[in-house]
Amino acid sequence: EPEVTQTPSHQVTQMGQEVILRCVPISNHLYFYWYRQILGQKVEFLVSFYNNEISEKSEIFDDQFSVERPDGSNFTLKIRSTKLEDSAMYFCASSESGGITEAFFGQGTRLTVV
Amino acid sequence: QKEVEQNSGPLSVPEGAIASLNCTYSDRVSQSFFWYRQYSGKSPELIMSIYSNGDKEDGRFTAQLNKASQYVSLLIRDSQPSDSATYLCAASPSNTGKLIFGQGTTLQVKP
Numbered sequence: 001e002p003e004v005t006q007t008p009s010h011q012v013t014q015m016g017q018e019v020i021l022r023c024v025p026i027s028n029h030l031y032f033y034w035y036r037q038i039l040g041q042k043v044e045f046l047v048s049f050y051n052n053e054i055s056e057k058s059e060i061f062d063d064q065f066s067v068e069r070p071d072g073s074n075f076t077l078k079i080r081s082t083k084l085e086d087s088a089m090y091f092c093a094s095s096e097s098g099g100i101t102e103a104f105f106g107q108g109t110r111l112t113v114v
Numbered sequence: 115q116k117e118v119e120q121n122s123g124p125l126s127v128p129e130g131a132i133a134s135l136n137c138t139y140s141d142r143v144s145q146s147f148f149w150y151r152q153y154s155g156k157s158p159e160l161i162m163s164i165y166s167n168g169d170k171e172d173g174r175f176t177a178q179l180n181k182a183s184q185y186v187s188l189l190i191r192d193s194q195p196s197d198s199a200t201y202l203c204a205a206s207p208s209n210t211g212k213l214i215f216g217q218g219t220t221l222q223v224k225p
Contacts, residue, residue, distance in 0.1 A: 031210075031211045033211065033212070033213075035213075041217075042215050042216070042217050042218070043158060043202065043204075043213075043215040044215070045212050045213060045214065045215075048210040048211050048212050050210070050211075055210040055211075056208060056210040056212050089157075091157055091158070095211050097211070098208070098209045098210045098211035100145060100146045100165055100206070101146070101211060102148065102160055102163050103148075103160070103211060103213060104160060105150075105157040105158045105159070105160075106157060107156070107157050108156075108157045
């Protein structure tokens with residue numbers, strides 16, 4: 001069964017460093033997303049991406065964050081100048097289309113900023 | 115502010131019983147609703163989607179949607195200990211596919 005894959009599963013970084021989280025969405029899906037979940041809190045939407053551009057982003061997704069689809073399979077989230085409060089699980093998801101469609105999540109990357 | 119609200123629980127039911135999970139949403143624009151299951155430390159796993167008023171059944175799961183009341187529910191019949199998890203309700207308020215999640219309801223199924 002097709003699945004969304006994320007790497008790495010766990011990333012530890014020092015405060016102020018840049019990290020890149022990687023995702024391979026399901027191959028025939030056209031919409032890609034990043035969400036985060038701080039320990040004990042809700043899953044929060046960060047950004048949606050379609051046709052090589054951001055289609056919607058949340059207030060959390062400020063200039064510290066960027067997304068890219070560098071090739072036909074990967075979808076990345078870059079976090080610049082990481083802060084302690086960026087520590088969270090980051091989930092990539094993909095769907096066939098936007099709106100009335102089902103999104104499938106990857107297994108997540110646990111980011112720990114020390 | 116678009117919100118999805120759930121009772122955080124825990125909801126405790128005996129094995130074999132029906133578990134009823136509820137969710138309300140504030141944004142009348144939302145047309146698509148989803149139930150995800152999340153085990154501790156794992157990612158959300160899609161269980162059900164529902165787009166129209168009424169009931170939708172899939173195996174032991176039934177999702178119910180009432181757009182007039184802005185209410186979504188999930189019934190789990192014949193609950194099993196393996197159903198013990200946090201159940202997340204999500205609404206999709208736009209055609210970008212963005213999901214707004216509730217805080218989740220923790221379900222405990224006791225053998």
